[in-house]
Amino acid sequence: MHTKDGYSVVVVGAGLVGERLVSELRRRRFPFRELRVLARSSRRAILDGEEFEIGVAEPGAFEGVDFAFFAGTEGEKGAAVRLAREAISRGATVIDNGSDFRLDPGVPLVVPEVNARALEEHEGLIANPNCSTIQMVVTLAPLARRFGLRKVVVSTYQAVSGAGRGGVEALQSGAGEAFPKPIAGNAIPLIGSVGEDGYTSEERKMREESRKILSMPDLPVYATAVRIPVHTGHSESIYVELEREASPEEVLAAFEEASGVSFSGDPQDFPTPLEAAGEPETFVGRVRVEGDRVSYWCVADNLLKGAATNAVQIAETLVGARVS
Numbered sequence: 001m002h003t004k005d006g007y008s009v010v011v012v013g014a015g016l017v018g019e020r021l022v023s024e025l026r027r028r029r030f031p032f033r034e035l036r037v038l039a040r041s042s043r044r045a046i047l048d049g050e051e052f053e054i055g056v057a058e059p060g061a062f063e064g065v066d067f068a069f070f071a072g073t074e075g076e077k078g079a080a081v082r083l084a085r086e087a088i089s090r091g092a093t094v095i096d097n098g099s100d101f102r103l104d105p106g107v108p109l110v111v112p113e114v115n116a117r118a119l120e121e122h123e124g125l126i127a128n129p130n131c132s133t134i135q136m137v138v139t140l141a142p143l144a145r146r147f148g149l150r151k152v153v154v155s156t157y158q159a160v161s162g163a164g165r166g167g168v169e170a171l172q173s174g175a176g177e178a179f180p181k182p183i184a185g186n187a188i189p190l191i192g193s194v195g196e197d198g199y200t201s202e203e204r205k206m207r208e209e210s211r212k213i214l215s216m217p218d219l220p221v222y223a224t225a226v227r228i229p230v231h232t233g234h235s236e237s238i239y240v241e242l243e244r245e246a247s248p249e250e251v252l253a254a255f256e257e258a259s260g261v262s263f264s265g266d267p268q269d270f271p272t273p274l275e276a277a278g279e280p281e282t283f284v285g286r287v288r289v290e291g292d293r294v295s296y297w298c299v300a301d302n303l304l305k306g307a308a309t310n311a312v313q314i315a316e317t318l319v320g321a322r323v324s
């Protein structure tokens with residue numbers, strides 16, 4: 001790696017997450033000496049207010065690269081399947097936002113506030129979790145540490161930008177096939193594909209990825225993932241059963257002290273997607289505690305903490321730069 005003048009960084013993908021990766025790398029002052037964007041074909045594009053000459057994502061483009069961020073494409077095999085190994089063999093560390101490698105036992109799946117130590121084991125490829133998983137585990141981790149977890153039940157209210165530019169277009173103009181039914185004025189309880197057990201791929205991601213990140217392979221997680229007509233910011237209603245009884249004060253203290261969590265104990269001061277959009281942290285409010293049962297509301301920007309910010313925090317952890 002070239003540390004003297006900063007790192008050579010590429011972002012693969014110029015969609016919503018690719019653009020947020022560019023803006024987060026800059027906003028957080030990641031120490032790069034060059035920042036290039038690659039995609040399926042070459043073109044010029046305005047990203048984060050600047051015109052980029054987008055190069056073709058092909059093996060040779062990773063020569064001399066230190067960090068390659070793959071923006072990932074939900075619902076299909078991402079570019080990382082084709083190119084991650086090529087990048088790693090040329091010396092790059094790959095951080096993949098796609099879902100292809102997340103459950104591979106040889107690939108760390110990392111949310112820095114929760115399991116940064118998993119990075120010690122990496123062999124060039126690190127997976128960034130699903131957006132709805134990230135914000136959930138950021139809030140489950142402080143409860144797990146203090147009280148232990150017995151069961152999690154979560155319902156999501158997911159923004160259209162989680163489905164990329166096509167999702168945003170579907171809300172704005174009703175065009176396209178991003179969702180199985182019209183999204184404007186609606187709520188669609190099906191994100192991804194339905195499996196034999198009746199759960200969708202999004203719901204299975206929340207279960208399996210959370211288990212891996214929290215190192216709790218048997219944790220019961222029951223998820224229902226719903227798309228709603230909000231541009232950006234995923235919301236989640238989370239119900240948790242703890243291993244022991246806790247007082248409301250103890251639970252509030254756990255959220256207050258949690259890294260990456262912005263918390264309000266005032267029931268009138270609840271977070272919403274409009275307020276979370278553009279912010280890097282995960283917001284928690286409406287906390288209710290009854291013995292060993294805790295219910296709360298959690299919101300985060302799905303393109304930032306749910307994707308780009310978390311990916312950049314992983315790289316920051318690796319190079320010993322800031323993580324906040």
Ligand SMILES: N[C@@H](CC=O)C(=O)O
Binds near residue numbers: 162202306
């Ligand atoms: N699967 C999510 C995107 C996050 O990675 C969604 O569809 O909202």
